[in-house]
Amino acid sequence: MSTHPELAEMRERLERTASSKPAILIEGLILLAGVYAAISPWIVHFHTGSPNITASNLIVGIAVALIGLALTMAPGRMFRLAWVVVPLGLWLLISPWVATVTHTASAGTIWNNCVIGAITALLGLAAMGLTVGMRRRQHHHHHPR
8 A cells, every 4th residue: 555656655745845945944843942942941040039939840841842853853744733833832921820839930931831832823823724724735645626
């Protein structure tokens, strides 16, 4: 089945689209957003007073960065994982209220996480949009009306 000509053509088109300029830009930005989220507790200096949110940002940031890295290294196979970035971004957004012991975080922590969380979620949506766009073009190409 993997030698079927239509499958080979679909895989080739997916690889081609996944390595397009918009896709490469989004993949790189996802990687950078993840790295920033992971190190942000030390940049914004909330790592000492909020151990839970520090751990959360570190873990979620590493996960986002790894997905961004995987997208750049194996775009054809990893594009289906792009949707995972959206809930991770949403978690970053709400975590200042959920992950802190007293359910209150400093203004810097809230601003930091709201901005990086929104950016991360939007990048995930953009990556999903590229995936949906690819599938729609492939589907339309294979089934003429």
